[in-house]
Amino acid sequence: MADENFTVIAVALDENLAAVAPFAENITYPVLVDTEHQMSELYAITNVPTVVWIDEDDRIVRPNAMEPGSDMFTEFTGIKCEGHMEQVRTWIRNGILPDDADHEVQALDPDEVTAHLHFRLATHARRGGLADAAERHFAAASELAPNDFTIVRGAMPLTGVNPFGAAFFELYGRFQEAGSPYHGIPRART
């Protein structure tokens, strides 16, 4: 669909550009990094992968939705990728949006916003060698936004915790118990 005035813009919610670089190999669309967590704050992105459809006039025509690029985790998440790709093709070629496109996303609440600010302070403190301050702010961020994966899981590699280990499953369990809160289109398991 490259010739149809359409592009993907991939934005990693990461800090380390070198760690993201391998993901951009052999990819023709722009790959960017939201090191300051500004995009996630403005778009209320609390988990990945989150996809937002934006038209040529900068309108959000379909808001935040969890849409994996492959079916690697379908068994885990219940979300399949082919349905989404077909919906995107229908939008680009025929201008038709899926029924869930008018879902209104709630902006981050004040605690979640404060959590973002703590996270940002923490990453800068860490970079500046202020380990104690970094630890304090990462902890405060996770406490204020316990179900925000971009904060709780995003902090794991920055605090020496394996983001694919026990801490992740603890987060996932808590998230499910809380009713899988997400700022975006709610997904039923398929």
Place this chain on the structure above:
Amino acid sequence: MTADTTTILAEDVTTPAVTWDGDRPIVDPSHLGSILGWDLKPEGLCRKDVCVPVHDRPGLNHADGVDLCAVADALGQPVLVDADAHLVAIGAATAHRQQAMVDRLAPDASVLDLQGNRRLLSEWSGTRRLLVAFSTW
């Protein structure tokens, strides 16, 4: 980063001269433009040709300059201060964030490319696009 340098994380990251009054960062009013993108003018806080009136103008003033927290407050921007680490984080204006969700206008945001250059999402305006947030974690 030393104890004498204060880093302010707003839309941009700046390290202006800051006088600390307890946990209040005080800055020179002429630095507000580079710190926050808003200049203090007689008509209020202004960015390009947009001005926001300041209801409690004296409340911004401090013997050593202007109170950055009070200025951010006047702009409706949330602030988090770590006076010990000399770090200040200032978020996007609450009304701006909420309005984007209601108006469904894609907010612009500053990100980095893989070479470390600052880029704006608005560079891709005029194209239909999928914004895909992903991560290595």
